[in-house]
Amino acid sequence: MRFLDEFNDPELARRLFDEIERLATREWAIMEVCGGQTHSIIRNGIDQLLPDSIELIHGPGCPVCVTPLGVIDKALEIAALPEVIFCSFGDMLRVPGSQHDLFQIRSEGGDIRVVYSPLDAVRLAEEHPDRQVVFFAIGFETTAPPNAMTVHLAHQRGLTNFSVLVSHVLVPPAIEALCSSPTSRVDAFLAAGHVCSVMGTWQYGPLVDAYQVPIVVTGFEPLDVLDGIRRAVAQLEAGEARLENAYERVVSSAGNAAAQAMIEDVFQVCDRQWRGIGEIPASGWRLSDRYADFDAELRFGVSDVDAPESSLCRSGEVLQGLIKPHECEAFGKECTPRAPLGATMVSSEGACAAYYQYRRLDVVPVEVGVG
Amino acid sequence: MCLAVPGKIVETRDERGTRMATIDFDGIRKDICLAYLPDIEVGDYAIVHVGFAISKVDEATALETLALFRELGVLDDELGVTGGTVGGPIPDARGGVR
Numbered sequence: 001m002r003f004l005d006e007f008n009d010p011e012l013a014r015r016l017f018d019e020i021e022r023l024a025t026r027e028w029a030i031m032e033v034c035g036g037q038t039h040s041i042i043r044n045g046i047d048q049l050l051p052d053s054i055e056l057i058h059g060p061g062c063p064v065c066v067t068p069l070g071v072i073d074k075a076l077e078i079a080a081l082p083e084v085i086f087c088s089f090g091d092m093l094r095v096p097g098s099q100h101d102l103f104q105i106r107s108e109g110g111d112i113r114v115v116y117s118p119l120d121a122v123r124l125a126e127e128h129p130d131r132q133v134v135f136f137a138i139g140f141e142t143t144a145p146p147n148a149m150t151v152h153l154a155h156q157r158g159l160t161n162f163s164v165l166v167s168h169v170l171v172p173p174a175i176e177a178l179c180s181s182p183t184s185r186v187d188a189f190l191a192a193g194h195v196c197s198v199m200g201t202w203q204y205g206p207l208v209d210a211y212q213v214p215i216v217v218t219g220f221e222p223l224d225v226l227d228g229i230r231r232a233v234a235q236l237e238a239g240e241a242r243l244e245n246a247y248e249r250v251v252s253s254a255g256n257a258a259a260q261a262m263i264e265d266v267f268q269v270c271d272r273q274w275r276g277i278g279e280i281p282a283s284g285w286r287l288s289d290r291y292a293d294f295d296a297e298l299r300f301g302v303s304d305v306d307a308p309e310s311s312l313c314r315s316g317e318v319l320q321g322l323i324k325p326h327e328c329e330a331f332g333k334e335c336t337p338r339a340p341l342g343a344t345m346v347s348s349e350g351a352c353a354a355y356y357q358y359r360r361l362d363v364v365p366v367e368v369g370v371g
Numbered sequence: 372m373c374l375a376v377p378g379k380i381v382e383t384r385d386e387r388g389t390r391m392a393t394i395d396f397d398g399i400r401k402d403i404c405l406a407y408l409p410d411i412e413v414g415d416y417a418i419v420h421v422g423f424a425i426s427k428v429d430e431a432t433a434l435e436t437l438a439l440f441r442e443l444g445v446l447d448d449e450l451g452v453t454g455g456t457v458g459g460p461i462p463d464a465r466g467g468v469r
């Protein structure tokens with residue numbers, strides 16, 4: 001159990017908890033979409049400090065977690081090629097593929113680099129004209145403008161040794177898929193603040209109207225998350241369904257126009273597989289046809305690579321809020337962050353990893369009970 | 372990957388037609404791209420995501436967020452300080468949960 005004094009403003013946190021307690025007269029299930037929010041919630045024990053009637057469901061908003069195994073296998077296949085320098089964000093590099101992992105590929109001579117900014121990959125391509133530099137472009141809408149910029153610059157600078165392996169995913173179609181699923185238990189959504197800082201909030205109004213579900217744009221610091229929950233509960237109790245922005249200091253309704261224009265130029269909407277969930281129509285971006293020359297899948301002929309998920313792993317149910325991580329049989333046994341079966345255990349933004357890091361001792365029975 | 376960290380713009384420059392900046396995140400300096408915030412100036416605070424400024428924030432908000440990230444121990448992670456050298460080879464140990 002965590003305590004209020006771990007919040008950076010315990011007094012404000014207490015007021016928010018009290019207000020939620022006062023408002024909540026019925027049972028509500030609220031999904032936080034963003035993995036950063038999940039991390040905040042579990043780390044600070046927000047779900048444990050809330051009244052029992054409020055359940056938080058941890059959504060699919062961790063890009064590492066929803067990238068299909070088949071895409072990881074494509075990445076590993078490309079990374080193993082002798083002419084390739086393979087670049088990725090650090091957290092993606094930790095995800096094992098179906099046959100081998102990156103560390104094995106590196107020990108067999110693969111050249112794999114961690115980048116902080118996607119522009120580091122473009123720089124590497126310029127510095128190594130004799131090598132093929134491939135950037136693993138994954139993420140939600142927040143990461144798309146930086147990733148798109150690599151293609152724009154590579155095109156502008158005439159780089160022929162640069163390409164991208166794209167597996168971008170989009171939040172609104174995922175919310176729509178959850179809303180229209182017959183098993184969905186979600187009464188309200190906390191939308192991901194930084195996704196909205198790029199895309200604005202205008203995409204969410206139609207979802208609110210179509211499914212009569214409150215959507216509150218929320219930041220990911222613990223107090224932001226609490227405020228988002230408070231506003232969602234207030235709407236639910238009042239029988240309202242509105243789009244509300246609880247993160248106005250960062251998010252505007254229009255979003256970032258320059259970033260949207262770049263996305264529009266470089267990417268186009270496509271259907272996407274989500275790990276553990278399956279295909280969601282129009283839920284991702286791929287390179288637009290005019291940049292097909294920069295498509296690593298075409299350049300290295302890996303378009304057909306695919307892989308089945310581990311049969312033990314229930315991350316799909318975790319991502320849809322149908323079970324909590326510790327209800328998976330493999331949690332903490334066959335599946336740990338060092339030997340993850342599913343991607344939700346790999347990334348620190350994944351629900352299984354967050355539970356393992358902060359909650360394992362509470363949820364996995366220990367043999368000798370010492371209170 | 373998904374956290375975005377606020378920092379203060381300390382210098383701007385043009386690099387082959389792309390507007391770039393040096394930004395200070397609570398003492399850690401990084402080069403970032405300003406292509407998506409063309410109007411931002413030295414002294415302003417911006418939220419930065421994987422090396423790109425994506426939205427402007429006021430100073431008070433920025434400082435509060437930075438202090439919190441430092442406390443939560445996520446700052447170095449997000450800035451890639453613990454993820455091996457930028458552009459360098461991956462670190463030896465498998466990271467697991469941070």
Ligand code: SF4
Nearest residue numbers: 314315328335342352
């Ligand atoms: S604990 Fe592991 S096996 Fe179980 S759902 Fe989570 S990632 Fe999958």
